[in-house]
Amino acid sequence: MDPALAEVAGRRAGHDLIDEQLAAWCADRSGDDIVATLWGAGVPVAKVMQPHRQTELEQLSFRGFFEHVDHPVNGRARLSTVPMKFSAGPGVFHTQPAPLLGQHNHELLAELGASAEEIADLEADGVIGRAPTMYTAS
Structure with a gap:
């Protein structure tokens, strides 16, 4: 083992190497095997x-x-x-599902003071709506 890894600063400096080696070690093991092995070695570990x-x-x-x-x-x-x-x-x-896209546009904009005509213009211009507008890069 690299003696530098015995210190926090060394582990921080070598975090990419540690991640690489841990990924390789874990690759062919089950989560239960990883937990049992590390826990048995005194490492506090659990599956997420x-x-x-x-x-x-x-x-x-x-x-x-x-x-x-x-x-x-x-x-x-x-x-x-x-x-x-x-x-x-x-x-x-x-108590209720998440709102659908644009479900409350009219109520919210009216509450903010927009007139029915302004809301209709926003809808006609594609600023608001109930479905995503697809744009192509020009």
């Missing part, structure tokens, strides 16, 4: 839970960690909520 894998944990379902919201385009969606329960506060955090 990727959000899309949260549904695999029965405890999260049991504790009501997931909420369901009906989306007008994508259908019923299961969403993660906050990881703690409060004695006071909302029991449900996701």
